[in-house]
Every structure is written in structure tokens, then in C-alpha cells.
Amino acid sequence: MLIRRPAGVVFAAGLLVIAGGTAGLLLTRHSTPALRPPPAGVAALPVPTGPIVAPPQEQLDKPAPPVAKPVSLIIPLIGVQTKLVTLGLNADGTLQVPSTTAVAGWYTGSPRPGAIGPAIIVGHIDSVTGPGVFFRLSELRPGDHVYVRRADGTTVEFRVTAVQTYLKDKFPTEAVYGATPDAELRLITCGGVFDAATGHYLSNVVVYGTEVD
Amino acid sequence: MRIVKFQLTRWRVTVLLAFLALLVGIPAVSSSAAAATTTGYVALGNLSQTPSPVDVYLYSSGNSSPQLVEPDVAYGTILPYTAVSPGSYSVKMRTAGSSASSTPVWSVNLTVKAGGSYIVVPLRTSAQAGSLQVIDNNLTTPSGKAFVRVIQADLNQQKVTFHCSCAKGTAGDIVTGAAPGTVSPQAAIPAGPWTMTATGPGGVGSLYVPLTAGQVHTEIVISGPDNSILIENVLDAAGAGVAPVGGVSTGFGGTASHGSGVPLPWLALIGAGILVTLASGLRLRRRRLTAKG
Numbered sequence: 001m002l003i004r005r006p007a008g009v010v011f012a013a014g015l016l017v018i019a020g021g022t023a024g025l026l027l028t029r030h031s032t033p034a035l036r037p038p039p040a041g042v043a044a045l046p047v048p049t050g051p052i053v054a055p056p057q058e059q060l061d062k063p064a065p066p067v068a069k070p071v072s073l074i075i076p077l078i079g080v081q082t083k084l085v086t087l088g089l090n091a092d093g094t095l096q097v098p099s100t101t102a103v104a105g106w107y108t109g110s111p112r113p114g115a116i117g118p119a120i121i122v123g124h125i126d127s128v129t130g131p132g133v134f135f136r137l138s139e140l141r142p143g144d145h146v147y148v149r150r151a152d153g154t155t156v157e158f159r160v161t162a163v164q165t166y167l168k169d170k171f172p173t174e175a176v177y178g179a180t181p182d183a184e185l186r187l188i189t190c191g192g193v194f195d196a197a198t199g200h201y202l203s204n205v206v207v208y209g210t211e212v213d
Numbered sequence: 214m215r216i217v218k219f220q221l222t223r224w225r226v227t228v229l230l231a232f233l234a235l236l237v238g239i240p241a242v243s244s245s246a247a248a249a250t251t252t253g254y255v256a257l258g259n260l261s262q263t264p265s266p267v268d269v270y271l272y273s274s275g276n277s278s279p280q281l282v283e284p285d286v287a288y289g290t291i292l293p294y295t296a297v298s299p300g301s302y303s304v305k306m307r308t309a310g311s312s313a314s315s316t317p318v319w320s321v322n323l324t325v326k327a328g329g330s331y332i333v334v335p336l337r338t339s340a341q342a343g344s345l346q347v348i349d350n351n352l353t354t355p356s357g358k359a360f361v362r363v364i365q366a367d368l369n370q371q372k373v374t375f376h377c378s379c380a381k382g383t384a385g386d387i388v389t390g391a392a393p394g395t396v397s398p399q400a401a402i403p404a405g406p407w408t409m410t411a412t413g414p415g416g417v418g419s420l421y422v423p424l425t426a427g428q429v430h431t432e433i434v435i436s437g438p439d440n441s442i443l444i445e446n447v448l449d450a451a452g453a454g455v456a457p458v459g460g461v462s463t464g465f466g467g468t469a470s471h472g473s474g475v476p477l478p479w480l481a482l483i484g485a486g487i488l489v490t491l492a493s494g495l496r497l498r499r500r501r502l503t504a505k506g
Contacts, residue, residue, distance in 0.1 A: 015486070019486075117450065124464055125463055127467045132467075
């Protein structure tokens with residue numbers, strides 16, 4: 001019989017190794033549940049009403065009225081409705097992150113949302129136990145809408161133009177933080193592989209948006 | 214004989230196909246680092262005293278109908294930046310009210326790159342001479358600084374010195390002796406609440422211009438009422454004044470799947486299994502061939 005011969009045993013063992021490797025691969029695969037469209041209840045988050053302020057200036061050489069500080073962020077499609085804390089830089093020059101995983105924060109060194117330039121908003125994907133405010137950020141797609149409410153009661157609307165994942169050691173600083181001629185938005189969280197040894201994710205997810213005229 | 218050979222070959226094919234299917238099914242662990250910028254930006258304007266106003270047309274290359282028309286653009290106007298797809302364009306300006314098919318007063322071709330930002334304005338060097346110029350902005354400011362460029366668009370002032378009341382130790386004069394139609398390079402200026410001053414043979418004009426790090430400005434010297442000197446401030450672009458270092462630590466792993474999640478070791482294991490299987494399969498076939506043949 002085939003199986004009793006040494007070569008047959010090796011053959012069967014090879015198949016077993018393949019099966020084992022496949023099982024290991026499948027079991028450790030990151031599950032990214034397809035949650036679009038969002039589950040009922042979450043999707044019911046209303047689109048904000050109230051004044052949406054378009055870029056006010058007709059001419060670049062007339063000074064634009066000052067834009068009020070951002071106070072909250074609303075992304076109906078992924079169930080985000082959070083107040084915005086303010087963030088600066090750490091001593092080592094890295095970006096501060098919110099002290100809790102339940103809120104997002106605006107980097108005060110970036111333009112205010114709705115002013116010319118990229119407004120930077122950061123939130124956690126998760127805590128040590130469960131989802132954070134930006135858990136579903138990577139589900140956003142070009143064309144989706146994001147709203148930022150400001151201290152003066154106005155709301156500015158952004159349209160997602162791109163969603164990118166970057167390894168943190170190849171973070172594209174210029175593309176994310178660099179100057180833009182129009183009012184833009186960057187939403188940043190973690191993503192990719194979690195390195196249990198360092199306690200950090202290896203990648204960042206960046207959502208790019210531009211103000212809706 | 215033939216049957217055995219066929220079966221073994223089929224085994225190999227099956228295993229190979231399964232392996233390939235697996236590879237295809239594995240999601241990419243690191244997505245592309247492709248730039249998200251897919252548009253360029255153009256600001257059209259009129260910095261020529263004659264003719265004024267003009268009708269401004271932007272054409273995509275090879276297209277006879279304009280992509281953008283701005284009527285009655287007066288001297289001293291810079292319109293907001295318009296996002297356009299990268300590619301070749303032409304800009305034509307006609308005396309206001311002229312037919313769209315009439316010969317333009319000014320015209321120029323420009324190539325828009327993704328992420329590029331351009332000011333397109335007519336500039337005169339004299340009452341008789343001038344051209345439509347394409348000014349390419351560099352938006353990458355040195356950390357903690359702003360860029361300031363000066364356009365001398367005042368025909369009445371043959372030589373203009375443009376001064377910034379910047380902090381001590383910095384060059385205060387951005388440009389000296391600038392003739393009409395001159396476009397200065399972009400100067401890196403520290404952030405701060407500065408006063409810009411343009412001094413020409415016919416007078417002095419000044420403007421308070423607060424600069425924030427990461428901003429890109431254009432200061433335009435224009436001729437005001439009674440030949441006075443005016444400064445116009447244009448905010449071309451703004452970024453984070455001090456860009457944070459590296460990536461952002463925004464997760465603690467509570468929703469990450471356990472294990473490394475890196476498929477490479479498993480792929481190596483599968484590959485080894487396939488090698489062993491193929492090698493033993495080949496040996497099996499040879500034995501059978503020897504035994505039966």
C-alpha cells in the first residue's frame with residue numbers, strides 16, 4: 001500500500017504540514033468585519049443641522065473672517081459623535097493623543113477646521129479592553145461626509161477624498177501635515193498589525209477630507 | 214502506468230492551485246504609501262493695470278470650451294484657488310465684455326502637477342510690455358517658519374524695497390530695488406505679528422501681516438488711488454506650523470486579534486509542506502515506474 005511506504009508517509013506528512021500552516025494562517029488572520037452599511041441604531045445618528053459655513057472669501061486678498069475653534073466631531077456613517085479636546089506636542093515632538101479613548105482631539109498647531117490648511121483630528125482605535133472613538137474610522141470611503149461643530153455654533157462639512165494606511169515608520173509627514181491651498185481635514189487613528197511586544201499598532205490610518213463648498 | 218502518472222500530476226496541480234488561492238486570499242498587511250494628493254490648485258488673477266477689468270478663461274488642453282470663466286476681474290484681484298486635475302491647461306484673458314472667441318490680450322500654457330499650486334497673473338514691466346506669468350508655489354515651509362513672496366505690480370514705482378519687521382537677526386528686506394513685473398523667490402520668515410513695508414520713489418505703503426508657521430503668503434505691491442503704494446496680502450496655503458514627529462500612538466490593542474497576525478511564518482510552513490509533498494510525490498512516482506516498468 002502506498003501509505004506504508006516511507007515516501008508515502010512523507011507525502012502524507014507534507015500534506016499535514018500544509019493543512020497545519022493553512023489553519024494557523026486562517027486563525028491568526030485579522031478579521032475586518034464588513035460593517036458597511038452601519039448596523040441599525042448606529043446608522044440612525046442624524047446628520048447635523050444648522051448653519052454650514054462655506055468658505056466666505058470671494059477674493060484671496062480680502063482677509064477672511066476668523067474661524068471659531070472646533071468643539072465636536074460628527075461622522076454619522078460610523079456612529080461617531082464626540083467632543084473635541086485640544087492636543088499639542090509631546091516633549092519628543094510627537095503628537096499628543098487624547099487621555100481617554102472615548103474622545104477625539106484637535107491638534108492646536110494645525111489650522112482650525114474650515115480655515116485654509118489641514119485641520120488635524122486624532123482619536124484612539126481602541127483601549128486595552130475594547131473599541132475606541134475611531135474604531136471604525138477605516139471604514140470611511142471617498143465621498144463620505146464628516147462634520148465639525150465650532151464654538152460659535154456653526155458647522156463645517158467635509159467630504160472624504162482618500163483613506164490611507166501607512167506604516168508608522170514610513171509616516172508621510174508632508175502629505176498629512178503639509179500646507180494646502182484649501183480647507184482640509186485629516187482624521188488619524190491606529191491600524192494594521194498590533195505589536196504586543198511594544199504595545200503599539202504598527203500603522204496609522206489617515207482619512208483625508210476637503211471642505212464642501 | 215499512465216493512470217498513476219496522471220494522478221500524481223493532478224495532485225501537484227491541486228496543491229499548487231490551493232497554495233495560489235491562499236496567497237490571493239491573504240489581505241495585504243501594509244497598504245500603499247501612495248500620496249493622497251490627486252489634484253493641483255490654480256489661483257487666477259489680474260495684476261496688470263491695463264486692461265482692467267479682464268474676463269479670465271481656463272481651458273483644459275485641447276478643449277475649446279472653457280473649464281472656468283471669471284468675468285470682470287479688476288487690477289489687484291487674486292481669485293481663490295481652484296482645485297483642478299493634473300494635466301495641461303491654457304489660460305486666456307480678454308478685455309472685459311469681449312467675445313469668448315476674440316483674440317486674448319494675455320495667454321499662457323501651464324502644466325499642473327498633483328499637489329502643485331500656481332498663481333497665474335498678467336504682469337507688466339512697462340506700459341507697453343508684459344506677459345501672463347505662471348508662479349509655482351513651494352508649499353513645503355521650513356519647520357516653524359512661513360514663506361513670503363513679493364510681487365511688484367506697481368508700474369509707477371521703478372524700484373521697490375520690501376521690508377518685513379521680522380525678529381532680530383533675520384534679514385528684514387525680502388527684496389530690494391524690485392522693478393515692475395518682478396516676482397521674488399519665496400523667503401522663509403519666522404512666525405510673528407509683522408508689519409510689511411513697501412518703499413518706492415513715490416512713497417511708502419505698509420500692512421500688518423501676522424504670520425503663522427506653515428503658512429505660505431504672497432505680498433503684492435499695487436498702485437493705489439493718487440499713485441499711492443498699497444500692499445495686498447494673499448494667504449496661498451497653510452499647514453501645521455510644526456509637524457509632529459512620526460506616527461501617532463492611538464491604540465492599546467484591545468480589539469487587535471491575538472498572535473502576531475503576520476502571515477509570513479505560516480506561509481513559510483505551507484511552502485515547506487508543499488516542497489515535502491512534491492518531493493515525496495516525485496519519489497513515489499519514480500518507484501512505481503521502476504516497479505512496474
